[in-house]
Amino acid sequence: MKKELTCITCPMGCQLTVVDKNDDGNFEVTGNTCKRGPKYAINELTNPTRVIPTTVVVRNGMLPRLPVKTAEPIPKGQIFEAMKAINQVVVDAPVKIGDVVIENLLGLGINVVSTKNMDRC
Amino acid sequence: MIYDIVILGGGPAGLSAAVQAKKDGVENILILERDRELGGILNQCIHNGFGLHTFNEELTGPEYAARYIKQVVDLGIPYLLDTMVLDMTDHGETKIIHVINEESGYMTIETRSAILTMGCRERTSGAIGIPGYRPSGVFTAGTAQRFINMEGYMPGKEVVILGSGDIGLIMARRMTLEGAHVNAVCELMPYSNGLVRNIVQCLNDYDIPLKLSHTITFIHGKDRIEGVTVAQVDDKLKVIPGTDEFIPCDTLLLSVGLIPENEITVNAGVEMDNRTNGSIVGELRQTTMPGVFACGNVVHVHDLVDFVSEEAVLAGKGAAKYVKGTLDTNVTFTTANGDGIGYVVPQQVAMKNVEENVTFYMRVRQVFENKVVNAYIGDQLIATKKEKKLLPAEMVNFKIAKEVLEKYPAGEIRFVVEEAQK
Ligand SMILES: Cc1cc2nc3c(=O)[nH]c(=O)nc-3n(C[C@H](O)[C@H](O)[C@H](O)COP(=O)(O)OP(=O)(O)OC[C@H]3O[C@@H](n4cnc5c(N)ncnc54)[C@H](O)[C@@H]3O)c2cc1C
Ligand code: SF4
Numbered sequence: 001m002k003k004e005l006t007c008i009t010c011p012m013g014c015q016l017t018v019v020d021k022n023d024d025g026n027f028e029v030t031g032n033t034c035k036r037g038p039k040y041a042i043n044e045l046t047n048p049t050r051v052i053p054t055t056v057v058v059r060n061g062m063l064p065r066l067p068v069k070t071a072e073p074i075p076k077g078q079i080f081e082a083m084k085a086i087n088q089v090v091v092d093a094p095v096k097i098g099d100v101v102i103e104n105l106l107g108l109g110i111n112v113v114s115t116k117n118m119d120r121c
Numbered sequence: 122m123i124y125d126i127v128i129l130g131g132g133p134a135g136l137s138a139a140v141q142a143k144k145d146g147v148e149n150i151l152i153l154e155r156d157r158e159l160g161g162i163l164n165q166c167i168h169n170g171f172g173l174h175t176f177n178e179e180l181t182g183p184e185y186a187a188r189y190i191k192q193v194v195d196l197g198i199p200y201l202l203d204t205m206v207l208d209m210t211d212h213g214e215t216k217i218i219h220v221i222n223e224e225s226g227y228m229t230i231e232t233r234s235a236i237l238t239m240g241c242r243e244r245t246s247g248a249i250g251i252p253g254y255r256p257s258g259v260f261t262a263g264t265a266q267r268f269i270n271m272e273g274y275m276p277g278k279e280v281v282i283l284g285s286g287d288i289g290l291i292m293a294r295r296m297t298l299e300g301a302h303v304n305a306v307c308e309l310m311p312y313s314n315g316l317v318r319n320i321v322q323c324l325n326d327y328d329i330p331l332k333l334s335h336t337i338t339f340i341h342g343k344d345r346i347e348g349v350t351v352a353q354v355d356d357k358l359k360v361i362p363g364t365d366e367f368i369p370c371d372t373l374l375l376s377v378g379l380i381p382e383n384e385i386t387v388n389a390g391v392e393m394d395n396r397t398n399g400s401i402v403g404e405l406r407q408t409t410m411p412g413v414f415a416c417g418n419v420v421h422v423h424d425l426v427d428f429v430s431e432e433a434v435l436a437g438k439g440a441a442k443y444v445k446g447t448l449d450t451n452v453t454f455t456t457a458n459g460d461g462i463g464y465v466v467p468q469q470v471a472m473k474n475v476e477e478n479v480t481f482y483m484r485v486r487q488v489f490e491n492k493v494v495n496a497y498i499g500d501q502l503i504a505t506k507k508e509k510k511l512l513p514a515e516m517v518n519f520k521i522a523k524e525v526l527e528k529y530p531a532g533e534i535r536f537v538v539e540e541a542q543k
Contacts, residue, residue, distance in 0.1 A: 010173040013318040067167035
């Protein structure tokens with residue numbers, strides 16, 4: 001098996017080539033600029049995951065929305081399910097970067113965390 | 122009181138320049154920001170992917186901004202929020218900055234040096250002449266980004282996006298995640314104007330069609346948008362008759378480019394470059410007006426904030442040198458864009474100010490494969506940059522070592538796209 005893909009880990013967007021000579025899961029990755037490339041490629045072919053950046057409702061903050069993200073990438077197939085769960089959440093300012101907004105999202109063992117410091121006002 | 126350095130704009134460029142100038146020993150610095158918080162446009166860019174190589178961590182826009190805001194606060198650099206700069210006037214030794222502040226009203230601020238970091242703004246539908254009315258439901262992608270991510274207001278449910286710039290691509294995904302249906306992203310050119318990674322993770326992940334060589338020929342609806350007519354264009358960008366298709370929608374997002382925000386710069390009399398729509402700058406981002414520096418999107422539109430921060434460090438250093446009287450003003454080289462290259466920044470280099478190397482930022486005019494960018498002084502090839510693929514959407518950064526440049530007393534450094542030589 002041979003596959004071409006773009007590493008999306010960073011904006012360099014390296015064009016990766018993955019070769020699995022004997023189709024036994026022994027992947028050989030070329031085209032990467034850094035070591036994250038092969039990790040991404042193998043992950044993408046075996047269990048594609050994504051970080052979900054989105055927002056939740058925040059009360060008493062400078063703005064009505066607080067940006068959040070999944071602290072780790074979650075399986076691609078569960079993105080919309082995750083969005084549904086995240087959209088239920090309402091938090092109260094003040095909030096700090098890294099504060100946990102949802103613990104153990106969908107039982108994945110991954111938290112949803114704040115990505116902004118928001119003072120109370 | 123006369124400030125040493127006043128910074129016009131508190132986005133990533135302004136913050137990073139302030140931090141550098143302070144580290145270089147300048148005490149009297151002030152940042153002016155019209156918004157209610159520091160961080161610039163990054164506050165609305167809530168997606169991840171920022172600063173991976175700077176911080177070795179994948180950050181979202183607000184997180185990236187917060188790193189710099191923290192440095193500004195920790196270093197005790199003062200800033201004024203809700204303060205709009207109206208004008209800057211040159212008085213030789215000092216510059217006068219005219220501002221309106223929410224509390225104090227109109228005031229003037231005097232400074233020896235100024236760093237311009239006002240960023241850029243989006244082109245609007247007025248800037249592109251699509252026939253039809255201008256009904257509600259037509260937004261720039263960045264406006265929609267601000268509405269959704271900061272105000273929590275969804276512009277609509279059935280979406281068409283014109284232009285494949287990164288903000289448009291990011292918004293295609295964002296609106297899909299929030300339950301909207303994105304019918305298509307239409308791009309006039311035969312290639313995307315966004316980063317490949319954004320095509321992959323924002324469009325392909327969600328099966329959103331990217332219609333290359335397509336444009337919108339009519340906006341339907343009078344009060345609220347009801348749909349658009351989309352048609353294919355040929356290689357001369359002319360509409361091909363019979364290819365039009367009606368796509369119903371309640372929202373049209375425009376992602377058709379950014380323009381540096383330079384009214385203040387132009388009015389002050391700083392010399393501009395019509396290729397970048399920004400000011401002409403040197404290696405430390407000095408403009409042609411002594412004491413005035415510029416960096417970030419106000420100089421040329423960067424696709425990545427990482428490069429903005431990098432460039433801002435230069436401006437911070439330059440302004441610090443100017444304040445201390447150690448900035449050399451003798452221009453050694455000018456730069457020029459040859460075949461295939463749209464622009465080059467910096468436009469001038471004063472070698473005495475160069476530490477180890479000079480990074481030249483440039484954009485190619487079209488997609489090139491298996492070509493190189495060559496740098497010449499006269500007919501002497503001085504450096505080559507290899508890239509598997511050169512895309513107009515991805516800025517080329519071309520580093521040339523000081524030793525290489527020092528071999529030449531003066532002249533023009535010309536960048537051209539050429540065949541790779543074996
Ligand atoms: C809508 C949009 C989305 C983007 N998304 C991404 C992205 O996802 N990833 C990425 O890497 N890059 C993105 N960019 C590019 C981004 O602009 C740069 O990464 C970076 O934010 C530019 O920094 P800057 O400081 O030059 O400009 P800005 O961030 O625009 O900051 C300029 C600051 O100056 C202030 N200002 C302007 N005029 C005045 C005035 N007259 N008086 C006082 N203050 C003033 C503004 O309020 C603003 O805070 C995006 C750009 C835009 C426009
Ligand atoms: S391989 Fe490394 S440098 Fe290339 S896109 Fe992936 S993370 Fe970025």
